[in-house]
Each structure stands twice: as C-alpha cells, then as structure tokens.
Amino acid sequence: MSPPTGRGRRPGAPDTRAEVLTAARASFAEKGFRATTIRAVAAAAGVDPALVHHYFGTKDDLFVAALEIPVDPREVLAPVVAAGPDGAGERLLRTFLGVWDDPEIQPGLLAMVRSLVGDDTGGLVRDAFIPVVVGPVLAGLVSDRPEVRIPLVASQVVGLVVARYVIALPPMADMPAEDVVARVGPVLQHYLTGELP
C-alpha cells in the first residue's frame, strides 16, 4: 500500500523532492485531484516525469506525500482492516483517535484538514482524500455497498473531527478516547456492516 520510495527513504536530491512536492501541492489546490497529472507536476518542477514516479510512486502516493502529514492513513488503517469486520467500528475509532490525540501529530493533521478545505469547496476531500486514500482501504471492512457505507462512515468521522479537534465542543473535546470508542464505535460498526436500507 505504501509508496515504494516514500518517506522512509533518503533520496540524493532533497531540493528536487521539495520542488516536486511544492508543484504537486499547488496543482492539487488549484486544479483539483483529477486534473492534476504527474506529467504537469514534473513540468512545473522542471524534472522528468519518471523522476516523480521514482520519488513518489503513483499520483495517489504523490497526493498523500503532498499532504505533509506525519502518517500515511493507508498504513495506519491497514492493520484495522486486516483484523476483519468484527469489532471494526471500535478498532477503527481507537486507531483513529490514537493518531489524532497524539500531540506530536495533531497539529499536522489539523493543518491538513485546513488545507484540504482551503479550496473553499472541499474538493480534495471529496475527490481524493476519501475516495482515493481512505476509501479503498476501508472497502475491505464493509459487508456490501462500499459506495454508500464508506461515505456514511466518513460523515460521522468528519463530524467527530470537527467537534473534537476543530471547534473543541465540550465534552467531545475532552472525552477520554475509550469513551468516544464506546459511544461512537457502534455507529461506525453499523455503517460498516449493519442492516442498512
């Protein structure tokens, strides 16, 4: 799932990498996800498209790298999915909160949320973050109709992010993670595998 030449590697030309990422961020923000191409990003950064592939992998991988978050959501979610659908709602939430509640990670995630909605339409959340980054991973958990269930999961998780982290609504902001898991986990489970009209 992770890019073959991702974060863990130390490429020889950090400036080139940074220039590609800057060009990629500008293109995703201005043109959106679908209209962004590796070729155009490479041209804007003044490098060969093959180098972009070499550094970052696919366009999906480039998007995740451009988010500049200290975690790859696909890597974080993989073990949740691997453990299967039983109890997945609570596991998913526990993993999610474990990342978001980490004071080292949270500022970067909040910055990501702001940059993702910063294009005023939330287009990158709609066109890339949910369908391209987290959707395909979570599809391994749903009993059927991932195209309906995953957006329902997203609607609750997004609301939780807004309530707990963005606006800090009491008592959501200070609720112990295990209480959130116990209260909201069953809802995610319902959306993932419950009876849904």
Next chain:
Amino acid sequence: MSPPTGRGRRPGAPDTRAEVLTAARASFAEKGFRATTIRAVAAAAGVDPALVHHYFGTKDDLFVAALEIPVDPREVLAPVVAAGPDGAGERLLRTFLGVWDDPEIQPGLLAMVRSLVGDDTGGLVRDAFIPVVVGPVLAGLVSDRPEVRIPLVASQVVGLVVARYVIALPPMADMPAEDVVARVGPVLQHYLTGELP
C-alpha cells in the same frame, strides 16, 4: 421560544434594527458569545439597551437574529421535540433535511456555517449555536445525560452537513432525503435515547 419582537414584525425604525444587528454580528465575531453583552451592542449601535431588548428579546434571541438565517432553529425543532422521543431520530433528520434541502434556504444556511466557523476556532458553534440555540430544545428528547448525548448528535449532524452540503461528497450529496433519514436516523436515535456507556 421566538423573540417577542422578531422577524415577523415591522418595527418603525429599520435602520436602527440593522445597526443593532451589525453591531451584534461584529461583537459575536470578535469577542465571542459569552463576552458579548446587550449593553455593549447597544452602545456600539448608539441606542439604549432597552431598545435592543425591545427589538430582539434576550441575548440568545439577538444571536439567532444576527445569524441572518431565514429560519429560527428553535421554532423548526419545537414540533419535533413536542412529538416525544419515540422515532425522534428520524423525525429530527427529516425536519433538518427539509430545511437544508430547500434551495431557497440552503445558501443562507451555508453562509451561516461559514460565518460561524469564520472566527477560525468555531467558537460561536461551540459556545452559542449548539449549547444556547439547539441544545436546550433537543434536551427535551434525550433520556438522560443531555450534556453527552446532544454533542454526540451534533457530531453526526455536523458531519452530515459537511459531507452533504459543504463538500458535496458522493453519494451523500445526492442521496434522497428519505434514504438519509433511513440510514442516519437510527444513529441519531441511538445518541438520543439508546444505551450509551
């Protein structure tokens, strides 16, 4: 619930009303809900505090008026609450979507959402909109612990607003209202009256 001299009335001095509302909006946005006083709003608008009370009622009412939305959430929610907790999750959602899906009303509501989060901390949602405007009404529906249940309801409803209206995530954006009611209504019911650890 509605202000005694609210929207329905035609006061004799529309300019004064508008000036009070402008002063109120500025104060809520700059100082937040708690630090805003009728007295200070009146002073900023150059009128007597008694006139502000006369035109708008309480500070809560003034806040709702300052939102400049074509509906008072308290009036819209009152019949939902009056019908009691059974099936309230679905009724609440049906009523909510009926207002939000109305093409005459939706732009004003989206503008309200943007203005409420425009202070960058979402402070007015946290300190006024949820606890002062909708919380006390919805408290009539919950079986116990409104201070936990209503923020949980809010977390799902806010996420639904973001998914369906703000970022237009497929298929949430185009899902028939009755499908949303059938799929998300039971979740709201769970948060309102279900077994909650």
